[in-house]
Amino acid sequence: MLRSGTIVKLGGSLYEWALFPETWVAWRRSRPPEEVLWVVPGGGGVADYVRHLQKLHRFSDPLAHQMALESMNFHGRWLHSIFAVSRHGKKWVTNLLDFDKQYKKADPANGSLPEDWTVTSDAVALRLGIEGFEKIVFLKSVGPKQGWGLQEAMAQKWVDDWTIANGPGLLARASLEVEWINLRGWAKGSPGLDLTTGPVP
Numbered sequence: 001m002l003r004s005g006t007i008v009k010l011g012g013s014l015y016e017w018a019l020f021p022e023t024w025v026a027w028r029r030s031r032p033p034e035e036v037l038w039v040v041p042g043g044g045g046v047a048d049y050v051r052h053l054q055k056l057h058r059f060s061d062p063l064a065h066q067m068a069l070e071s072m073n074f075h076g077r078w079l080h081s082i083f084a085v086s087r088h089g090k091k092w093v094t095n096l097l098d099f100d101k102q103y104k105k106a107d108p109a110n111g112s113l114p115e116d117w118t119v120t121s122d123a124v125a126l127r128l129g130i131e132g133f134e135k136i137v138f139l140k141s142v143g144p145k146q147g148w149g150l151q152e153a154m155a156q157k158w159v160d161d162w163t164i165a166n167g168p169g170l171l172a173r174a175s176l177e178v179e180w181i182n183l184r185g186w187a188k189g190s191p192g193l194d195l196t197t198g199p200v201p
Helices: 012-016 020-030 044-057 061-074 076-085 099-105 121-129 150-155 161-173 183-188
Strands: 006-010 037-041 094-096 135-140 177-182
Touching: 006 121, 012 044, 012 135, 020 076, 020 183, 037 061, 037 076, 037 121, 044 061, 061 099, 061 121, 076 094, 099 121, 121 135, 121 161, 150 161, 150 177, 177 183
Parallel strands: 006 037, 006 135, 037 094, 135 177
Antiparallel strands: none
C-alpha cells in the first residue's frame, strides 16, 4: 500500500481555462475537509508540444513518453500556489503525487505501463490508484458535471487507450471507488461561485 486518501487525475485542458484557479478552490472546499487529495496533473499543452516535436523529428516513443511524463511536472509550482489558497489552516490538504517515485514502489503484478502514447496521465492515475488509494476522481472538462464512473467515460473514449483496455480488469481486482467530474459543468451549477471574475491572485 502506497497511500490512503483520494487520487485526483487533473485534466490538462483545465489549465487553459481562465476560471480554473477559483473553481478549483471552490471545488476543493466542497469536499470533506479531512479528505487528503493526491493530484496527478495532466500534461496539457506541454504534452501536445511533445507530440508535435516527435512528429517533426521522429524520435522514439520511449523518449517521447519520458518527455510527456516530465510535462506533467511542468505546472507543479503554479498548481502548488493554487492548492495553498484552498487550504483552511491544516484542513483541505492537497499534494502533487510524485508519480515517478510511487510507480517504482507499485506492485508489478498489477501490470506495467508501456512507454508509448497509449498511456497518458489517465493511465498513470489509475495504475497508481489501485496501490492503496480509497478513491480516484477524474477531474476533467468533458462529461456530465458529476455522477458518472469510469465505465461511461471509457465507452465515450474520454480516457487513454491503456485505461480503456486495462481499466475494467484493474477495477475488478481493487476496492477503488471511481468518480468522474466535469469541473466546468460543476462550476455552472455551484451556488455562490462567481464565473465573471478572473483567476485568484
